[in-house]
Amino acid sequence: MKRMIWFTTISILFMLFIMPAIMASLIKMTPADDQPGYGPRRLSIYGINELSQKFISKEKNLTAIGTTVKNPNLKNKKEVVLDLYDANSNLIRKSILNGFNIGDGDFVKFVFDAIPDSQNKEYSLTLSSPTAAADEIIEVFLMDNTANGIIEYTFAEETHQGGIPMVTFHKPENKWEIIKEVYSNWLSKLLSPHSRKTE
Amino acid sequence: MKKLLLIAIVLRLLVSAFLFHPDIKTYNFQASFLKKGVVNIYSYLITNKATLPLKDEFVYFPLTYFILGGYQMVTSGILGSGFDSWLADAGAGSVVNNPNIFKYLAILKFPYLILDIGIAFLLLNYFKDRKKGEKAFILWLFNPFTILIIYAFSNIDIFSVLLTLIAFLFIKREKLWKASVFLGLACCFKLYPLLFIPFLFLKGKDLKEKILVSLIPIFILGAVILPFWSPAFVQSALISGLTTRIFNPGFSIGFGESIIVGFFILSALFFYGWLTDKKNNLFNYWTVFLLLIFSFSHFHVAWLLWIAPFMVILAIKKPSLSLPIFILSALAIAIPMFYQDRSMTISLFRIYTTWYDLLPTPFVVLQKLYDPYNFMSVLHSTLAGGSLIISYYILKNQEES
Numbered sequence: 277m278k279r280m281i282w283f284t285t286i287s288i289l290f291m292l293f294i295m296p297a298i299m300a301s302l303i304k305m306t307p308a309d310d311q312p313g314y315g316p317r318r319l320s321i322y323g324i325n326e327l328s329q330k331f332i333s334k335e336k337n338l339t340a341i342g343t344t345v346k347n348p349n350l351k352n353k354k355e356v357v358l359d360l361y362d363a364n365s366n367l368i369r370k371s372i373l374n375g376f377n378i379g380d381g382d383f384v385k386f387v388f389d390a391i392p393d394s395q396n397k398e399y400s401l402t403l404s405s406p407t408a409a410a411d412e413i414i415e416v417f418l419m420d421n422t423a424n425g426i427i428e429y430t431f432a433e434e435t436h437q438g439g440i441p442m443v444t445f446h447k448p449e450n451k452w453e454i455i456k457e458v459y460s461n462w463l464s465k466l467l468s469p470h471s472r473k474t475e
Numbered sequence: 476m477k478k479l480l481l482i483a484i485v486l487r488l489l490v491s492a493f494l495f496h497p498d499i500k501t502y503n504f505q506a507s508f509l510k511k512g513v514v515n516i517y518s519y520l521i522t523n524k525a526t527l528p529l530k531d532e533f534v535y536f537p538l539t540y541f542i543l544g545g546y547q548m549v550t551s552g553i554l555g556s557g558f559d560s561w562l563a564d565a566g567a568g569s570v571v572n573n574p575n576i577f578k579y580l581a582i583l584k585f586p587y588l589i590l591d592i593g594i595a596f597l598l599l600n601y602f603k604d605r606k607k608g609e610k611a612f613i614l615w616l617f618n619p620f621t622i623l624i625i626y627a628f629s630n631i632d633i634f635s636v637l638l639t640l641i642a643f644l645f646i647k648r649e650k651l652w653k654a655s656v657f658l659g660l661a662c663c664f665k666l667y668p669l670l671f672i673p674f675l676f677l678k679g680k681d682l683k684e685k686i687l688v689s690l691i692p693i694f695i696l697g698a699v700i701l702p703f704w705s706p707a708f709v710q711s712a713l714i715s716g717l718t719t720r721i722f723n724p725g726f727s728i729g730f731g732e733s734i735i736v737g738f739f740i741l742s743a744l745f746f747y748g749w750l751t752d753k754k755n756n757l758f759n760y761w762t763v764f765l766l767l768i769f770s771f772s773h774f775h776v777a778w779l780l781w782i783a784p785f786m787v788i789l790a791i792k793k794p795s796l797s798l799p800i801f802i803l804s805a806l807a808i809a810i811p812m813f814y815q816d817r818s819m820t821i822s823l824f825r826i827y828t829t830w831y832d833l834l835p836t837p838f839v840v841l842q843k844l845y846d847p848y849n850f851m852s853v854l855h856s857t858l859a860g861g862s863l864i865i866s867y868y869i870l871k872n873q874e875e876s
Contacts (some may be wrong), residue, residue: 277613281479284617288486289621292493296827303830310568310829454830462827468574 298460305445308334311344311383312423314441317429318346320413321356326404327416328440332425333446338394340445341401342385346415347378356409358386361400363422366388375414390447398427403440416440476609480592483616487591490626491584492577494823499583499629500544503563505533508549509544517707518539528565532711537703539631539661542586548747550582571825587625590637594784597640601788611791620804621783627823630777635665640784642668646757649680654662655688659695667721668692673745673825674760724772731869735773747870762789763866770859772868776811776819779804789869796868799861806858813837813851 314408319327340356352375360369371386378384406415418429420438429439505516513519515812524530533540545555556574564570573579598611609858615621624630638661645654654677661668672689679685700708725733744760765782768774786804790797811819815838841847 277610277617280614281482281617284619284622285482285486288490288622289617292489299824299831300828301834302547305833306830307833381683428820439719458830459827465826466577467570 279324284289285405292470294460297455300455301451303448303454304341305387305447305458306454308343308444308446309445311342311426312419312421312426312441314344314417314419315336317418319418320415320416321403322352322405322408322410322413323431324406326402326406326439327429328400328402329429329442330398330400330427330429331442331444332396332398332427333391333394333444334396334425335444335446337390337392337447337449338385338389338399338444339447340385341442342383342445343442344383344417345378345384346417347375347380347382348413348415350375350378350380352378352408352414354405354412355385356405356414357403359402359404360388361402362398363398365400373410375412376416387444387445394446442471476612479613480595483595484588487588487622487626488581490622491588493826494580494627495571495576495580495629495826496629496818496823497570498818499580500562501531502533502535502539502631503547504529504582505531506540507547507559507562507724509540510548515703515705517711518705520711521707528563532707534712535631536663536665536700536712537700538660539634542634543631544661546586554579554582566827570742571829576826584626584629587633589632590633591621594633594640594770595638597637597644598784598787601644602791607791610796611787614787614790615784616806618787620808621780623777623808624780624783626855628776630780632665632777632780634782635661635781639668639671639781642671643758643761646675646678651675651684651688652691655691656695659692662692662696662700665752667778669696670741670764671757671761673762674748674755674757677745677748678757679757693778720775721768721772721778737768740767740771753815758785758788761785762844763869766862766866770855770862774811776806776808779807793868793872796865799865802872803858803861803865806854806861808856810851810854813841813847813854 319325321327341360345356354375355413356373356375356378358371359367360371362368368391369388371388373384373386405412408414417440418434418438419426419441422438424443425442426439426442427438428435430436505520508516508519516537520527520532551558555575555578557573558579561570561573561575561579564573570576571845595612595615598615599608602608607797631704638657642654642657645651645657658668658671658675669692672692675692676685676689679688688758700713722735722737724737725735727733741764744764748755748760762782762785769778769782786800790800815836817832817836820837821834824831838847841850
């Protein structure tokens with residue numbers, strides 16, 4: 277019985293206090309922000325209909341860009357391409373996914389090699405599905421505000437404020453950085469005066 | 476003992492506060508309408524679906540609604556004014572980032588702690604031999620399985636489990652009337668205790684008692700659910716996927732007919748008890764029935780709690796079964812962890828950080844190495860094989876004794 281007491285106590289404490297660190301160590305990239313809210317407005321992307329968007333990376337080691345993508349009736353099985361340009365319009369990264377792997381309404385991440393000095397720099401992305409026909413569209417949502425460093429988007433040669441509700445992801449310097457961040461986030465919530473007092 | 480009880484309570488409070496399964500928020504959001512005077516939650520949710528932030532139906536029985544809603548009324552002073560807006564918050568991130576979440580979860584799961592400790596004390600008094608009772612008490616309090624099932628998954632089935640155990644203790648003392656009342660009350664939270672009625676029927680001394688003890692639970696259940704009987708109730712709670720899933724597995728015998736495994740097991744045990752066993756040891760039948768049900772159905776992790784007190788009793792009665800029971804329990808709890816459902820594993824930890832949303836589930840990780848469905852089938856087949864032998868062992872020893 278003693279063994280069972282020890283086993284249970286240790287396994288529960290391990291699950292609550294050590295397991296979060298192990299899980300944190302498996303995280304390969306972290307988001308700069310939460311995904312901003314968006315409405316029902318959408319743009320269809322196929323063939324030459326591509327979307328360009330300017331944004332500022334808030335952190336260093338930019339390694340992925342994520343947004344919500346619709347693939348109506350899962351018809352798009354063609355390449356979906358994200359090109360990333362620097363402020364001088366030089367193509368610096370390219371990420372290609374296959375529409376076959378994109379569900380309707382999935383949050384899709386375009387991953388590329390990390391850009392070490394990305395902090396506070398302006399970039400421009402282009403999202404396209406060049407070989408898709410009109411009945412193989414993918415759709416992206418639109419918002420007007422400039423959250424998450426989003427500046428403006430261009431579609432059909434028209435430029436507007438806002439863009440797709442995107443999130444930038446950044447490669448951490450090391451595992452410890454993430455583990456520290458996870459525990460400090462948890463402790464700050466736990467020790468927050470709001471978590472103890474009755475409102 | 477007191478020190479152990481204290482440690483057990485601390486462990487439970489920690490799991491309560493730090494692990495979050497979204498179900499607890501959903502059914503407490505629904506139960507919060509009792510404060511606003513809503514009596515028939517089933518039709519209310521369907522009528523107001525368009526305007527409600529959470530669209531789920533209330534899948535539990537009316538007594539659950541009144542108990543949870545009533546508890547919220549009593550604790551509203553401690554929960555604070557922000558509680559209702561937290562319940563109604565549909566944002567996946569904001570819900571777990573609310574600094575009050577620890578308090579909310581600890582308070583919402585507190586009734587489970589009372590019932591859980593209640594089960595421990597029932598087990599303490601189950602055996603005539605005090606030492607065996609103490610072993611059962613400790614084994615209930617110190618096994619990681621029930622702690623996880625009750626507090627991590629916010630398992631509301633504990634109401635039925637406690638009442639079923641009380642019913643069983645009355646059966647042990649030959650008080651079948653009281654047992655049938657408690658079984659009826661248990662059915663008002665979850666339907667599964669209804670499946671024990673055939674065995675209660677066997678236990679009756681004469682036909683009159685057999686019929687009465689079988690009908691009492693049905694009358695109690697009827698009295699509680701009939702005022703709410705409506706298409707909304709039937710659809711949401713009575714024939715919901717979770718309620719009927721237990722009878723889904725079956726195999727075709729042609730021409731549209733099939734053998735339903737759950738009923739097959741129930742019938743086989745009933746006739747076995749009727750024809751071969753004059754003592755009718757209901758512990759054996761309930762335990763064997765549940766063991767075989769879990770072996771042959773795609774069970775919800777919460778269901779494992781139904782059998783947990785009986786497994787503790789069995790492990791104490793037959794110490795040679797302790798290790799096999801431990802291994803089968805670990806297998807049983809491992810199977811749902813490989814479901815595609817994130818809230819079975821990674822999402823439980825979202826209070827620590829929502830970055831865990833970036834991690835793949837065990838299903839996805841396994842998918843890179845092997846077919847996860849095959850893997851789950853291997854686990855489930857092992858569970859079924861082991862359960863079958865334990866069932867045989869229980870029934871064989873019954874014959875010998």
